[in-house]
Amino acid sequence: MTRAVVRGVGHYLPDRIMPNAEFEERLETSDEWIRSRTGIERRHIAAEGQLTSDLAIRAAQAALADAGMDADRIDAIVLATSTPDYTFPSVATMVQAGLGMTRGFAFDVQAVCAGFVFALANANGLILSGQAKCVLVIGAETFSRILDWDDRGTCVLFGDGAGALVLEAEEGAGTSADRGILSSDLNSDGRYKDLLHVDGGVSSTGTAGHLRMQGNAVFRHAVEKLASTAHLALEKAGLTAGDVDWIVPHQANLRIISATAQRMQVPMERVVVTVQDHGNTSAASIPLALSVGKQRGQIHEGNLIVTEAIGGGLTWGSVVLRW
Numbered sequence: 001m002t003r004a005v006v007r008g009v010g011h012y013l014p015d016r017i018m019p020n021a022e023f024e025e026r027l028e029t030s031d032e033w034i035r036s037r038t039g040i041e042r043r044h045i046a047a048e049g050q051l052t053s054d055l056a057i058r059a060a061q062a063a064l065a066d067a068g069m070d071a072d073r074i075d076a077i078v079l080a081t082s083t084p085d086y087t088f089p090s091v092a093t094m095v096q097a098g099l100g101m102t103r104g105f106a107f108d109v110q111a112v113c114a115g116f117v118f119a120l121a122n123a124n125g126l127i128l129s130g131q132a133k134c135v136l137v138i139g140a141e142t143f144s145r146i147l148d149w150d151d152r153g154t155c156v157l158f159g160d161g162a163g164a165l166v167l168e169a170e171e172g173a174g175t176s177a178d179r180g181i182l183s184s185d186l187n188s189d190g191r192y193k194d195l196l197h198v199d200g201g202v203s204s205t206g207t208a209g210h211l212r213m214q215g216n217a218v219f220r221h222a223v224e225k226l227a228s229t230a231h232l233a234l235e236k237a238g239l240t241a242g243d244v245d246w247i248v249p250h251q252a253n254l255r256i257i258s259a260t261a262q263r264m265q266v267p268m269e270r271v272v273v274t275v276q277d278h279g280n281t282s283a284a285s286i287p288l289a290l291s292v293g294k295q296r297g298q299i300h301e302g303n304l305i306v307t308e309a310i311g312g313g314l315t316w317g318s319v320v321l322r323w
Helices: 031-038 052-067 091-098 112-128 190-195 215-236 254-264 282-296
Strands: 002-012 016-019 042-045 076-080 105-109 134-142 160-171 180-188 196-198 211-213 246-249 304-311 315-322
Touching: 002 052, 002 112, 002 180, 002 282, 031 254, 042 160, 052 091, 052 134, 052 160, 052 282, 076 091, 076 112, 091 105, 091 134, 105 112, 112 134, 112 160, 112 180, 112 282, 112 304, 112 315, 134 282, 160 180, 160 282, 180 215, 190 196, 190 215, 215 254, 215 304, 215 315, 246 254, 246 282, 282 304
Parallel strands: 076 105, 076 134, 246 304
Antiparallel strands: 002 160, 016 042, 134 160, 180 315, 196 211, 304 315
16 A cells, blocks of 8 residues: 655744744733743744745755755645635745756645645645555745734734655555554535634735634644544544644644643643744644654654644644654
């Protein structure tokens, strides 16, 4: 049975680090308030003129270097973002050009914070169907460009960054012991649009708009839906939470991460947490956490990993993979 196996992982963060203390100068908030409610201590902010594609190219180059591959090995790029450089062309095609690729195909996926999970599932489908043998999967965001910097309920939560994985086809035995993506579970429900959305767009206002969120309602949906999708994906793979070596969750809020792990009955010692350093980087947060987890020496070949995320839409889902 063909499996989509991780060959390399990498990430990139903008140089500018914005600590919580900067918000104290102009908002009614504090470092203690932000830390206690979110776990976030700092985030990275893209420089003026630094685009989502710039971050994505750097993350892709890091993943290719980790895989020991040149860009000409890549058949396809699937890139998750909600903050593209332009309405079109896609960020993925700009990454393709930036890497010097003159073959293959590239496209964007938009599922907000769940975008990377959706991108992984799409990349897996391309490999299993034979459309591609080697796929670069990227999550990249410049959420700082759509924040209302006077809204303390949202602007303190988000940051900019990018992460990438290289997936390649490999034959497995067709069991849960195989390396690679073992299962996925994707969901959406458009009835919950108003809970997390941007109040602008090309056909509605003609402007980018600002992020708006009903935080308490999103929290309630997140904990229930994240635990549920993770269990469903594990069940599809014939596994249980007891088999999991690492949960690598969407890094939105430490309270959500902790509550979801508790529902899954997985101790926090087996959860990769990076939210304190990056904030919520939306579609970039899971590949960022995977890359950092590998750099820390947490993630090793053969580890069973569950990734799960929820974003505007609402969209949510999970992927089970063996590293």
